[in-house]
Each structure stands twice: as C-alpha cells, then as structure tokens.
Amino acid sequence: MKLQVINSPFSEEQVKLLNELLPKLTVEQKIWLNGYLSAPQGAIKAVVEEAPLTIAPMTKTVTVLYGSQTGNSQGLAEKYAALLKEKDVEVTISSLASFKANNLKKTTNLLLVVSTHGEGEPPDQAIQFYDFLHSKRAPKLEHLHYSVLALGDSSYEFFCKTGKDFDEQFEKLGATRIAPRTDCDLDYDEPATQWFTAVQEVLLDSPETAISSEKGEEDTKDSKSSYSRKNPFSAEVLENLNLNGRGSNKETYHVELAIEGADFHFEPGDSIGIQPENDESLVDALITALQFDAESKVTVFEESLTLKKALQNKLEITVLSKPLLQKIGAYTVHGDFVALLKDDTAWKDYVKGHDLLDIAGDYAPFTWDAQQFVALLRKIPARLYSIASSQKANSDEVHLTIAKLSYENNGRTRLGVCSGSIAERIQVGDTLPIYVHKNPNFRLPEQEDTPIIMIGAGTGVAPYRAFLEEREELGIEGKSWLFFGDQHFVTDFLYQTDWQRWLASGTLTKMNVAFSRDTDKKVYVQHKIEENAETFYEWLEQGAVIYVCGDKKSMASDVDQALHRIIEQQGQKTAEEAKAFVNELKQQKRYQRDVY
Template sequence: MPLQVTNSPFNQEQSDLLNQLLPSLSPSQKMWLAGYLAATEQAAPAGTAVQQSPGGSAHASKDVTILYGSQTGNAQGLAQKSGRKLEENGFKVTVSSMSDFKPNSLKKLENLLIAVSTHGEGDPPDNALTFHEFLHGKRAPKLEGLRYSVLSLGDSSYEQFCQTGKEFDSRLEELGASRLAPREDCDLDYDEPAAEWLEKVLAELQGAEAQCPSNDKEITYSGESTYTRTNPFHAEILESINLNGRGSDKETTHLELSLEGSGLSYEPGDSLGIYPENDPALVNLIIEEMKWDEDETVKVNKQGETKSLKEALTSNFEITVLTKPLVEQAAKLTGGKELGELLAREEELKTYMKGRDLLDLLTDFGPWNGTAQDVLNILRKIPGRLYSIASSLEANPDEVHLTIGAVRYESYGRSRSGVCSILCAERLQPGDTIPVYVQSNQNFKLPEDGDTPIIMIGPGTGIAPFRSFMQEREEKGAGGESWLFFGDRHFVTDFLYQTEWQKWLKDGVLTKMDVAFSRDTAEKVYVQHRMLENSKELYEWIQSGAIVYVCGDEKNMAHDVHNTLIAILIQEGKMAKEEAEAYIAEMQQQKRYQRDVY
C-alpha cells in the first residue's frame, strides 16, 4: 500500500521518494533499515526536537550531569569514565567536581549522577564539603523533577562504610527526586560493581524503548591507557634506600622504580598504586592452622583463573584486615554459635576486629566447615596501596620515586606489619618487579602560574609530594616563593631528604623552611607550633595569594594544622571564628587550600 500525504507525517516530496524506495527493498533490508532508524533516533544530539507521535510520549532528556566528590581521585576517575561512556551512547554530559558546581543550578537539572567517596570517619571529601552542606541545609530546593543515582565508594573495614554516598542518596530522595537506579555501595575493589551500576543507569536513561538484544555483557570504557588499575605495569626496582640514620626508631624507604616502556605519565601531586604481596610467614601460619594443602588448586576470580592455594593467599586476597561483611560470611562457615553471638553485639564486634586479622578469626572461632575455596570466596581482593609520588617526571624521565614509612607493631600477642611497607622495606630488592599504576589526583596540584607562592606542610612521609613540587619547579624555572614546614622525631636521624632541601634553600628554589623535631626538646614541638611562631608572615603570604598544601595523617596532624590556620586567621586577620572558617572554606573552593591526607 503506497504512502499518502494525508495518512502520514511526510510531505509530498518525501512520500514520493519513500514510495520509490520501499517496494525495491528485500525483507532483510527493511529490517536493517528499521533498526538503523531506531538507533539514530536513540542517539539524537541533546537539544534535538523529537516529534511526539499520536498517543506516545516524548523521549527523556539527553542531558546528564555527573558530580564527583573525590579525595584521592578514584571517584573522579569513575565520573569521567562514566561521562565518556554516556557520550558514546548519545548523551550530552557535564562532568564536574562538586566544589566547582553552583548548587543553585540543581533545580534546573533533569538527570544527575553522583560519584562520591567517604573520607576518614564517615566524612565527605574536601571537594564535596560545600555541596554536601548546601544539600543538607535549609536552602536546598525541592527537586521533584530530578532523576538521580549515586555511586558510593568506601572501605568496609571502616564503621561508616560509604556514609557520604548514603547521605546524598537519602537527602535527594527527601527533596523529592526519584532514583534512576539504586545506589551502589562499592568496597575497595570497585571496578565491577561500578560498571554494573552504570549499565543500570544507562538502561534507565535510554528507556525501555531503546532496549534491544546485545552481545555486550558489561560496560567497558574506551580511551584508557594500556596500563591501568585493572591492568598494572610491572615496574622494576632501581633503588631502595633507608632514609633514616643509624639509631632511629623509624624506617623510611626511598624507592625508585622504572617506568620505561610503560607509557605511564604523572604530574606532581599524583599517587602511585602498588599491588603488594602478603607476608609469606602469615600465609604459612594460616595454612598450618587450617591444615590445608598449600599446593591445592583454587579459583581466584569469577573468570575461573586458578592458582595454588599458597600463591592465591600470597598474591590475590586480603588477609590482614577484618571487616563486618567478612565476619558475617565467616559465621556461615562455622559450626559454633560464638561468632554469630559476637555479630549481635555491635560494640564488642568493633573492638574485636580492630587490630586483628584472618588468622585470629580462624584461630579464635570454629570448628570450620567447608573447603579452602569456601574461605577464599568470602575474602576481598588484595587492594592497591596508594603512595604520594616523590619525584617529577620532568626531572626523572621514565622513573617514579616513593617515600614509604615501615609499619610494625604488636597486637594481641603477635607481631604485625604493614603489608606493602614491609614488603618494600624487607623483601624487595633492585631488579625485582612489582605491579603498579598511576592514580591521578586533580585535587592536589601545583598552580599553573609558576609565580604563585606556595606553602607546603608535610611532616614525616608527608614530605613526598613536596619533593616532587620542588623538582618540578626547579626544572621549569618557576619564580614563585615557596615555604616548607617539615617535622619528624629527631633532626640527626629523621630529616628526610635533608641535603636536597638545604640545596634548594641555598639555590633559591625554596624560599623559606621551618622544621620541628618533636623528640629533640623537653616539650614536644610539631609543625603547627612552627606555624603559630610565624603567624604574622604566614598570614601575609596567604593574603598575597599563596596556596596552602597539607600532606600526611588526617586524624591528628591535618586536623591540628587546619585548626591552627583558623587560629592564625583569627589572630592576624582579626576575624571571628565563623569568619575564619568561612575564609578557609572559600580557600578550598578556590583550590588555594589543598590536602592530600590519609
């Protein structure tokens, strides 16, 4: 039956062309054309008018905003990858840090995706603080027209697992927004659940009409470099040096690795991830405790890859940390009631898990049912350890340097150690290789203008990124002033990279340096005390546009430094406490106060 102008949306010329074409097409050609037209309609650019058919509904908006809150760069990386995937599927995507997003624009959005990590004890990342405060405040608008979904990153060994993501998810619902897809709470091994979350979001955004059979079983991201977090590069150890002097009660390893042939690049402020191996002594103790066969073949992933049990416990699974999900799964494998009873006593459970590992769990409870494979199935993958990069690629082509403090302690009658730090301090030798990947951190970067003054506060291994800053500035001939606050225990044994800092100071690359060695004086002195001693000049630097960088322990040092900055603003700037806090918040918003804390 020929098309008529009167019974179709086509004009006379279009109808004539279609009437000439359609009779000549075979059934398979017509089927292909129908699929092609559906696909091109699905991928129409944002803003293109879609004619509404009689009785039908207009297509949903193609505009998607992705906001990220990220401390180390993981959430940011996932947000950017998700944005690229959505663009490949025809959506118009805006990806932004929460700190760069104008909260008042929320009510204009139709589709919002949030990727956010939880920092410290359930806190938002630094670049999510302002947005989090706005959304949970009285000024937050009603959002009945908004569709959203939250991808939440965390670590299940912390009590407040994925707390920030949970708070964003529930608050958006309170404000009237509707979920595109359920919130996904990701543990340290986040790649697969994040991909599944995006697949669900994409399906909802495209709508049921766009669903058709596909051979793609999971979301993949294009444009990634060859070596990534999921495909690490095996870097050769070039040099391993203990930076602490004889007699020190600390051991800090300066590690130099080769990136030759990897194609990996980094900027000062980025981190290097290392996939470590567990201590062979601990692996042996677990195998002996369970009377397992170390040569038994076991599966190590969903793809069915196999290894010997000993190799799997050494290279693939986390055995040094207890989490509530692990204990819950373990309770199903024991014939006794004690572990189930412990799970019912929340405070006792938290106390038990702190400082204990898998060997403790296997020793303290039982009898254990199931096989070695059953136990492996409830363990997390061994996570990468992130270390602030201590070198500039400009100054050290094809190399990356790290500063790693050895962790050793006694707990519950047994010696314990940091998985990666002791691997680097004791077992890695020049010529060995180790799997690594670069973790970009856009929240801790040198200013583009080399004339901008910078203030660096980094005690202990927090000195690492500032070594990279100085190497970079020296290579590029940056003219801006720079001021270092460094602290450790003893001047003689613990002044990390002392000769380098003194040379930079002599050559004028570093303008000013103040140090605090806490065990060299009767009264302990820390970097925040040196800051207060120089409060007037420090305030003048800040007023002149200096960027303040803090690197190191968040719970103690970074907290004290933050409060000291507020105290200096109150004292020297004659501000009220609320004004000083607002000033600091504005500095964070402007990226003039950046922290790399852990």
C-alpha cells in the same frame, strides 16, 4: 482545566481525545505543538501531504557530578560522561566544589559519583554541597531524576556513607531514582560498570542502545600507557635505601623504580599504585591454623589456582572489617565470636591490630571448606604512595617514600603488606607491579609563580620533593615554604640535603621544622605554623596555595584547626567567618589535602 464543547469547533469525541492528551504533554511538547499549529496552513498542508508527521526525539540532558579526594570518582565520572556524549546525550560534568547548588532547580537528570573519606566524611570538595543539601535552604526536587555511584572501603565502619547520605537526601527532597545506588569497595570496576549499564537503560530508553563502559579507558590508566591497575608494569628496583639514621624508631625507605618503556605520564601530586603480595610465612601459618591443604585447588575471580597462591597473591588476609566478621559468623557457633559481633565496642577493638590468623586461633573450629573460606575474602587492594620525584627531571625513573609499618601484638610481629615487603624482602634488581594513579586534586598552581605553603610530617613530605624538583627543573621563581615534622633531627630529617640545597638555590624560600621528641614539650608542625601566624596569613593574602599531606586523624586535623585559628586572629574574623573563608579556599583549590 478541561476543554468545553460549548462554542468549540471540536466535536465531543475530539474534545475527549484532547482532554486525554493535553495533561500528558510536557512544557516542551506544548511549545512545539503551538509553533507547529501556528505555521501557515499551506506549509502544514504541504508537510502533511508529503509525509506523515514525525517528531524528532528531544535531546537527553544529563548532569554528571563528582566528589573525589584521590581521583577515582573523578576518573569514573569523566569516563561515563564521555560515553554518554558518544550517544548524543548533552552532558555537563562538574566537581561538587564547582557546581552551583541553585542549579539543581534547573537539572532534570543527575548522576553523582562520590567517595567517602576517613570515618564516613565527604571529600573536601564535596563538603559545601553536602552541607547545603542537608540544610533548610535545600530546594524541593520533585522534577529531578538521579542515581548515585558510591565509592568506599569496606574495612571502614562507615562504608560508602557519603554516597548513602546523598542518595537518601535526594529522595527526601522528592527526587526520583533513575537506578538504585551502587556501593563499591576498593575493587570497584565491575559494580561500577553494572551501575552505569542500569543507568543507561533508563536514560537511553532501551537496553539495546546501552553503551558498554568497558569501551572507555579505565580511570586509573595513564592516557598514553597501556599499563593500568588491571595491567600493572613490572618496574625494576634501582634503589631501596633506609632514610632514617641509626637508632631511629622508624624505617623509611627511598625507593627508585625504572619506568623506561612504560610510557607513563605523571605530575607532581600523583601517586604510584603497587600491587603487593602477602608474606609467605603468614600465608603458611594461616593455612596450617585452618587445617587446609596448601595445594588444594580453589576458584578465585574466575581463576583456578592453589589455595596457597590464592592467599599469597590474590586475597586480603591482614585486614578485618565488620562485613567480613559477619560473613565468618555464618561458619562458627563459637559463643565468644557471637558475643563479639553483638558488641560494637568489642569488635571495633578486636579488628585493630588483628588479622585472619588471629581469628583462626581465637575462634576455631569453623565449618567451612577452602573454597567457602576464600569466597569470603576480597582482593588485596593496591597500596598508593605519593610520587617523590619530577618526571621532567627523571624521565625514566619514579621515586617513592615508604614507611615500614611494624608492631607487636599477641606475641607476633605484624608488618604492613607492602611496606613490610619493601623493608624486608625487596632487593635492588627485583621488580614491583606498578601503575600511575592520577590525583587532580593535589596539583601545583596553574599560575606558576603563585606562592605555595607545603605542610607534612614523615612520609607526608614526599610530594613536596616532587613539587620542588619540578619547580627547579622549570626555573619557577615563585615563593615556597615548607613545614616538616618528625621525631628526631639527627635520625629522622628525611631528604635533609635536598631541602638545604633548594634553600641555598632559592627554589625553597622558607623552611620550618618540628622534631617532636627532641624537646621536653612535644612540638609539631601545627605549632610551627602558629608561631609564624602573621607571616603565614600574609602569604594567604598574597594568594598562596596551602598543601597538607599525611595522617588525617592527628596531623591534618590539628593543622586544619590551627589554620582556622590563624584566620580568626590575623584576619579578625569570627569562627563562622573563618570557616567560610577556609571553605572558599577549598573551592578555589587554594587548600588541597592528600591525607589518609
């Protein structure tokens, strides 16, 4: 409503000025002005005569949320929140699991750092908030200013889908972007830094006041150690032992690494990242197939080196993705390759089990030179392996459990980049470049005597060895129950003597095993869980925390379905009530998953 001149103490010109100003004032500014004008006249006169009126800038408030499965998003969110606090920004930081969705109505500035899990799915801790935001209950958010940093892996079809979904939904609900969404691949440091710089320039109103995010510690860096993902520690191999017996279909290696001098600090549930190299014979074959000179110089990540060293030490050559195929398409007119790109089913089938050597053989010739070729490729991603030991029990060592990936395709044996090296080339006395990767979403309970239920198949049992070694070292007497599955009892019972020793001492209370190839009808861990449904539910009622580690698509999915059925049947709940119960377990960190 406009001011009227009639019966007003203001002149027409003053009314005009007031009518121009008042609609532009925020609620906070109006409140401040009202208080200022309500002060005693003498006080106002004294202030005005002493100095011109100056209004202190209002404190910026920012909410930083994260949705993280393995800890990367949480690490970045915590780093950026700390940097903003250094500039007197009032920051609230929270996981999506802990954030009350209704608080969106009170939030003005929101930064969201979120990863995408599996085939385009939100992380476990983000599911409930994701569902709320996409439901009819989601509020209008015209008052909200936001920006999304999305983490993902471009080798998956639905790259950064969770971040994209959040970004689009905020916009649909009326929110305004502070800065455009940034989608990060596995090597996320540089694009994440650029995103944060853009966000700061808007939030802090001036490019000059923006803070360098390089100042904060890298999220994969241990707080006490100078070693990190960018600067790995060279750890000597103390032991490299195949755990599987003679005649097994598998090779699973127990690897012990010396970490004295690294100043690493890790907890059960954390992982070790290994920076691997490509197999030299595969690199040589690829260079020959592409008819390049192995000693020709190329520039990779601002470093000049030979083509062979670039392909062996720096660049990924074993994983194909849709983005990579599209880049390759610019350098070939091969009819079959063009058809492959256009057919969704065809390219998805092709990328499974094939690599760049297959591309070179199947779709030559190409018009690229060596520099153009390497410019298409991303860095070799580090491989993460769950730590299988307690630092409290083994202060100068870290143990890993690594399964060799090996298969035949097109008459050629294919090996996992890191696991193949561990199995076939790494000897005791060699060194591996490693760093600690924190995973705050897979942790022993804060209340030490809380019952725990551990579920895993194959190498998924690794973190539970760390859990029980830690509990043994600390003398914790809480109940523990392990469900373990593999193929054969005789050849594949990983760490059998450890479990038996802990059962005898009481560190491990119960254990159920499922060896799928030892019976006519295949039996898996989810079957053993359902066989013990009544006791399983009793442990849940006693406050037990459930852990699941291993393959996401089959084992973890089947276990999740079994958990829902047990809660329905034993708790006499509907399917919807069971789903809500499971979501509540996740919110309370009583259902934690480290799945891949």
